[in-house]
Amino acid sequence: MSKSITILGIESSCDDTAAAVIQDGRILSNVIANQKVHKQYGGVVPELASRAHQQNIVPVVNEAITNAAITKEDISAIAFTSGPGLLGSLLVGVSFAKAFALGRDIPLIDINHMQGHILAHFIKEKDGSCNMPDFPFLCLTVSGGHTQIIKITNHLEFELLGETIDDAAGEAFDKSAKILGLPYPGGPLIDKFAKEGNPKTFNFGKPKVSGLNFSFSGLKTSILYFIQKQVRANPNFIEQNKPNLCASIQHAIITILIEKIELAIKETGIKEVAIAGGVSANSGLRKALLSLEKKGCKTYMPPFAYCTDNAAMIAITGYYKYLAGEFCKQDITAQARLHI
Ligand code: KG4
């Protein structure tokens, strides 16, 4: 029997320090240390994030190896996020991975974070189960920093069809939540309150962006002006309308996303459609995506554990790059801006 391929994945692009082990495409462990320190500032503070990564990285990796019930000697290669992300945060993961690869004399694999989000669809559970899309498929990648429509022809070939020209969908959620006085990150809270609200209560208008590109900054401004006006007339407006406001905001963001993915389906003729990234955890978006099945599409959404930032997605991408022999050298550096 041939030897197993065991990949240790490291993710440190923003405010989560994560490590995971994937063996022959199957998940063995997936550990994430969230950084609570940013909450009081209403957003991620880059300097504090890199400091927390430095504290977390060794215990998180040790836990991932222990939970996987393997030893360091079993690891075939180490995969790490090289970008895009916060430079200081990325550097912690990059330095750790380089040192680990050097110490163990194993290959080093650099991973594009956004590619990782997409390949999360290929992580097999321990029992081998996985609902994988067929190639080619379209992926709506929606996170705190990106909103893209990508055509995927194989595990390692990606074509960007459209992207946001200003804010990302996750930013639209978080900034709207901030206007409502909700703490960071507000996306999951909008999702929670929206469940009890009516999405048709307030109408915030739609951006006019041609083709497969997105825009969310106009929506944010329209929400801000509307709320300011209402609060001037009634200081308790937000408190009295929170579920309806959240449902309406969520509905506006999802409508923008779904309209564009429908256009991409029409333009490419591809009916395999996936979502990925932090916002793919949104219950409204998941429901809206599922409704495309009525139009003859097959839809795919990652399990919740693989939607927001994690290292399993980095390890699975590392696995496919390992199979293709795509390794990097020790002179690799972190790149805050990195295109797919
Ligand atoms: O992929 P991710 O964890 O980090 C980045 O690569 O940016 O995405 C984080 C984003 C945040 O903007 C967060 O508010 C959003 O994903 N998010 C959600 C939900 N869960 C996370 N947005 C709406 N509904 C959710 N349930």
Ligand code: ZN
């Ligand atoms: Zn992400």
